[in-house]
Every structure is written in structure tokens, then in C-alpha cells.
Amino acid sequence: MLGQDFKNQFNFIQVQDLKETNFILSQDVKNQFYFIQEQDIKETNFILGQDVKNQFYFIQEQDIKETNFILSQDVKNQFYFIQEQDIKETNFILGQDVKNQFYFIQEQDIKETNFIxxxxxxxxxxDNM
Structure with missing residues (x-):
């Protein structure tokens, strides 16, 4: 399900059992970001949203193998999240506050994981402090 209201909010919710799935989710230039996923997963839930104040959050609960993530935003609020891993029972929270700070919280049991x-x-x- 993908919806966007007049206040430039949107939510991306996915519940699925799938193999070899590709996702591309993008928004306009002023609040541009891209979500690209290529993976082999089962029983996966995704929530990706961005509010009026240019906050957004990325929550993922899944049991996956051979997963690649790329999450980026425009130059004014630029950040990159790149992940290559083999994981089980993983929870991700990625958020950015109004002052353009962001935090990355991860609880997982992983092997061979690379984060940027x-x-x-x-x-x-x-700079915002």
C-alpha cells in the first residue's frame, strides 16, 4: 500500500512472502529520496514515511538473506544508508529530526555486515548543536 496525502505525508506498508523482489520508491526534488531493495525475504513488514517537517523513519522487521539497501536523500538533507548482510530477526529504526540530525538504531543477530x-x-x- 502506498499513499500520499495533501500534507506531503506518505506511508509505505508491505506485508509479504516473496523472492527476487525489486522496490523503487521516490519523491519530488524538494524532499527527494530513493528506496531501492533487492532481496530474497519471507514475512517482511516495511514502514517508510516522511512528515511535513521533513522527518522520516524507516522501520523493518524481517528474516532475510542477501539483502542490499540504499536509502538516500537530496543534497540539502543528504544521507546515505548502505547495507549488505545476512541477518535474522533484525529491527531497524532510521530517523531524522527537524534540525537535520539523524540517528540509526539497530538490534540484530548478523554475520558479514557492512554499514555506511x-x-x-x-x-x-x-553543526546543529
């Missing part, structure tokens, strides 16, 4: 989480210097959380 980056934000541009001009909009870093230190």
Missing part, C-alpha cells in the same frame, strides 16, 4: 551511514558536513548534527 553518512551525512554532509554542513548539515551534520554537530
Amino acid at each position: 551511514l553518512d551525512q554532509d558536513v554542513e548539515k551534520s548534527s554537530l
Whole structure:
């Protein structure tokens, strides 16, 4: 289900049992971001939303193998989330507050995991403090 209301909010909710699935979710240039996923999963729930104040959250609960994530936003609020891993029983929370800070919380049991989480210097959380 993908919906977007007049306040530029939208929610992406997915409940599925699938193999070899590709997702592309994008928004306009002012609040641009991309969500690309290629994976082999079972019993996966996704919630991806962004509110009026340019906050968004990414919550994932899944049991997956061979998963690649790319989550990025435009230059003014730029960050990247790249993940390659083999995991089970993983919970992700990725959020960004009004002052353009963001936090990444992960609870998982993983093997062979690589994370890159980056934000541009001009909009870093230190500059906003």
C-alpha cells in the first residue's frame, strides 16, 4: 500500500512472502529520496514515511538473506544508508529530526555486515548543536 496525502505525508506498508523482489520508491526534488531493495525475504513488514517537517523513519522487521539497501536523500538533507548482510530477526529504526540530525538504531543477530551511514558536513548534527 502506498499513499500520499495533501500534507506531503506518505506511508509505505508491505506485508509479504516473496523472492527476487525489486522496490523503487521516490519523491519530488524538494524532499527527494530513493528506496531501492533487492532481496530474497519471507514475512517482511516495511514502514517508510516522511512528515511535513521533513522527518522520516524507516522501520523493518524481517528474516532475510542477501539483502542490499540504499536509502538516500537530496543534497540539502543528504544521507546515505548502505547495507549488505545476512541477518535474522533484525529491527531497524532510521530517523531524522527537524534540525537535520539523524540517528540509526539497530538490534540484530548478523554475520558479514557492512554499514555506511553518512551525512554532509554542513548539515551534520554537530553543526546543529
